[in-house]
Amino acid sequence: MEGQGTSVTDSLRLDAIRSLGLDAVPDRDLFSRITLLASTMLGCPIALLSVVEQERQWFLGRTGTDLAETPIEDSFCAVCIQSEQPMLIADARVDPRLADNALVTGAPFIRSYLGVPIRSDGGLLLGALCCIAPEPEAFRPEQIAPLAMLAELAEQSITLHARTRALSTANAALRQQSRIFRQAERAANVGSWRVDIPGWQLSWSDQVYAINGMPPGRMPSVAESLGLYEPADQDMVRKGLEAAVADGAPFSFETTIHRPDGEPRRIRVVGERVDDDGEPECVAGIILDCTEEHLRNVALKRAAERDRLTGLYNRASFDRRLAEAMQRAGEQPVTIALLDLDGFKDVNDTLGHLVGDRVLETIAGQLQLRTATGVFLARWGGDEFALLFPARMTLADVTAFLDELIAELGDMPPLGNTMLRIGATCGVARMDTAAGSEEIMRRADLALYRGKEQGRGAVVCWDEQIEARQCERQHAITRLGCALNSGRAIAAYQPIVELATGRVVAVEALLRLRDEDGTIIAASEIFSALLDPELSRRVSRVMLDQVVADGPAILALFGAETRIAINLSDADLRRGDFVKHLIDVIDDSLLRPHNIAIEVTETMLLDAGGQLRQSLAMLDECGFTICLDDFGTGFSSLTHLRDFPINKVKIDRDFIAAIGQDHQARLIIQAIVQMGHSLGLQVVVEGVETEEQETFLRAIGCRHVQGYRYGRPMLLDAVQARFGARGHARRLRA
Numbered sequence: 001m002e003g004q005g006t007s008v009t010d011s012l013r014l015d016a017i018r019s020l021g022l023d024a025v026p027d028r029d030l031f032s033r034i035t036l037l038a039s040t041m042l043g044c045p046i047a048l049l050s051v052v053e054q055e056r057q058w059f060l061g062r063t064g065t066d067l068a069e070t071p072i073e074d075s076f077c078a079v080c081i082q083s084e085q086p087m088l089i090a091d092a093r094v095d096p097r098l099a100d101n102a103l104v105t106g107a108p109f110i111r112s113y114l115g116v117p118i119r120s121d122g123g124l125l126l127g128a129l130c131c132i133a134p135e136p137e138a139f140r141p142e143q144i145a146p147l148a149m150l151a152e153l154a155e156q157s158i159t160l161h162a163r164t165r166a167l168s169t170a171n172a173a174l175r176q177q178s179r180i181f182r183q184a185e186r187a188a189n190v191g192s193w194r195v196d197i198p199g200w201q202l203s204w205s206d207q208v209y210a211i212n213g214m215p216p217g218r219m220p221s222v223a224e225s226l227g228l229y230e231p232a233d234q235d236m237v238r239k240g241l242e243a244a245v246a247d248g249a250p251f252s253f254e255t256t257i258h259r260p261d262g263e264p265r266r267i268r269v270v271g272e273r274v275d276d277d278g279e280p281e282c283v284a285g286i287i288l289d290c291t292e293e294h295l296r297n298v299a300l301k302r303a304a305e306r307d308r309l310t311g312l313y314n315r316a317s318f319d320r321r322l323a324e325a326m327q328r329a330g331e332q333p334v335t336i337a338l339l340d341l342d343g344f345k346d347v348n349d350t351l352g353h354l355v356g357d358r359v360l361e362t363i364a365g366q367l368q369l370r371t372a373t374g375v376f377l378a379r380w381g382g383d384e385f386a387l388l389f390p391a392r393m394t395l396a397d398v399t400a401f402l403d404e405l406i407a408e409l410g411d412m413p414p415l416g417n418t419m420l421r422i423g424a425t426c427g428v429a430r431m432d433t434a435a436g437s438e439e440i441m442r443r444a445d446l447a448l449y450r451g452k453e454q455g456r457g458a459v460v461c462w463d464e465q466i467e468a469r470q471c472e473r474q475h476a477i478t479r480l481g482c483a484l485n486s487g488r489a490i491a492a493y494q495p496i497v498e499l500a501t502g503r504v505v506a507v508e509a510l511l512r513l514r515d516e517d518g519t520i521i522a523a524s525e526i527f528s529a530l531l532d533p534e535l536s537r538r539v540s541r542v543m544l545d546q547v548v549a550d551g552p553a554i555l556a557l558f559g560a561e562t563r564i565a566i567n568l569s570d571a572d573l574r575r576g577d578f579v580k581h582l583i584d585v586i587d588d589s590l591l592r593p594h595n596i597a598i599e600v601t602e603t604m605l606l607d608a609g610g611q612l613r614q615s616l617a618m619l620d621e622c623g624f625t626i627c628l629d630d631f632g633t634g635f636s637s638l639t640h641l642r643d644f645p646i647n648k649v650k651i652d653r654d655f656i657a658a659i660g661q662d663h664q665a666r667l668i669i670q671a672i673v674q675m676g677h678s679l680g681l682q683v684v685v686e687g688v689e690t691e692e693q694e695t696f697l698r699a700i701g702c703r704h705v706q707g708y709r710y711g712r713p714m715l716l717d718a719v720q721a722r723f724g725a726r727g728h729a730r731r732l733r734a
Contacts, residue, residue, distance in 0.1 A: 031061030091136035112138035213259030310364035318378035476529035492713035533571035593623035620645035653687020
């Protein structure tokens, strides 16, 4: 074999040696006993059972030497198996193949050799059983037969080892598969079960015990296992088993079991009948513990149906419930309400969104506690909630319930150290004719909007008047939007006069629209459109640009200290970017902050906080005059004069109009004028139209007036035409 390449046969032989795993034989004494027997029978000092590999030979059994292996080039047995028959060497020293062998020239100084090839069960050569002697001619040809018998014994032993090893490997694989199966059961939380039909005997895998929270051991009866299921499901499980036995019908179901310690687990059970030779043998299947999956599905369903913050139903859930109710609207009435929190935006602006979230959670909890049975409550979005009432509740019942609810919200104490309070306004709609859910929601939203207009804290039900008002508003929005888009929104100026001198000391910039036919339209005709925040912001920017453009001419006409008043909306002041824009525009113009008065209404200050409060403080700090318009109407509060940087107040025109018939109106005007002056505020009375009114105001010490008696709102060219020629220092008349 030395010096030759590895043939295909030799490769197969080497593969056979490796597959037999002879080097892993745990007990080689058996093979050493065979070599001892060979040594005794042939009367030689050394006997070996060799395994010949590609680079070496090693000894599976040995007698008379401690040699464990040799290089392949020193192997007598390699020469033997190359011949594929017994080999007898009388004297190695004279054999040209072996004369220079290291085992001949050195220990153990082999002279005589007798070897018989050893084959595998498949006939492949593995090695040889050989006898060795240090003297020549120690073996005779007749000794080949007994050595061959021992070689056959060795082959049988190797075959036995191979079969034992294969069986052990198979058993190990079976055990491994069993372990893998059990691990798979544990990993997937799936267990197998079986009910033998003849004896109705139940058997479980270990994982079924684990799923049921029971230690492996005693096998419960079918009746006992049924007791683990929900009482309402036990009959279903029993019928499923019986149907499988009777009809061979497979079954599957999902239910809840209760472990002995009371812990509930969600399981999915699948089973079918197994037949043997056409006869029912058993019902077998699996049990899957799907508790985590079930909880995830419940959580996903809740996330899909519930508002994350408040835990109430969400808008999508309300939409579905309302759509179902509206399908029956022709049979029974549908009533809904939209409840919007008053003042909540200022909570966010002043105290932050985290506090705002806590407020929403608290109010949602209170709404849940107070909500009557059968009322479907949801968070509609932001600070708005929606309620769907049962058909049995009349409209009077609904409004009474909502009135109580709003009153309770109004009784909530101020938040923290602030004076901020949370209230609510409700819009209600009721329909008893078939329609889409969008229509009833639209009506409720209109009613809510009307409630906000009326002063908040009210419950308003939709009616035809609200619908008509909405149509007017939409018309006004369209009209104003078109005017803004086509550059037909302009400023008119009404003078504010100092009574003592008749001098114009200020003008108020008022919105006017130039209609397509050239007609000038007053803001009162499209006032409802100005309640739209987006349009309101657009108007404010247009008016600011016009004032900046007209301002130098007005100052040239009335003096450098003249103030131009601009009306800003709640939407303007609640956006810091607009206030910054206003300041930047004035800084870049020929006007100065002291030339600009910012007029705000008391309604805007009701829920003032956060950004609106900061905006007013910023404007005051920059030198703008803050004027409180329409003072004395609706929501007047002296705390506004204390809490906000107010420099000027304007008394509403309704008071001066009533002084001829209402003595109380005279007293109110006098009190406000005196109070304003004592607080260092400039006071302007609006709506002055007659000499009688002017005389009264002079008598009570009023210093500044505004009204038709001194000039109607005029475009800039009209102002210049009227006051430029006559001189603005003269006493003015309408």
